[in-house]
Amino acid sequence: MSAKHIINRSMLSIRAIYTSFKFQKIPQPWLAAFRQNESGQVNLKTRIPSIVPWLTPIPGRLKLNIDGAFKMTSGEAGGGGILRDHEGNMCWAFARAYHDLNSSLAAEALALRDGLSICCSKGITEVLVEIDSLNLLQIVTKQTACPWDFACILQHITAKT
Secondary structure (H helix, E strand, O other), X not given: OOHHHHHHHHHHHHHHHHHHHOOOOOOHHHHXXXXXXXXXXXXXXXXXXXXXXXXXXXXXXXXXXXXXXXXXXXXXEEEEEEEEOOOOOEEEEEEEEEOXXXXXXXXXXXXXHHHHHHHHHOOOOOEEEEEOOHHHHHHHOOOOOXXXXXXXXXXXXXXXX
């Protein structure tokens, strides 16, 4: 992304946060930056971000949030997760670098596998899992066929569930 695009996206995010939380007073330098951004030459078609609240699990349950990422230009990949209780308190978290991947879907799947493996190793059998990959959700729930290149990852995941 260009620097102008990054600045525009950042300003839209800040504006969305202020709007969502209905802050009473926006600092003057920020207002000037908003005005400059609005009147500037940059006219990028971007979506205004929305704030999505984290929903707590029911009391007595734990929630595992998982995410993975892949950077096509460098081939770097990683993933991680956090396990929290019904009050949002962190029980544990992890982050890992992954190698020899070719998609963000594979990174998401490895992060899910690793998160569930950690849960099992700690004796945690009742856990609510939240991921942001619709594709992975559909593969794990067998709504979509599993791509051959990470069938082994899926076998690990289903063995843990």
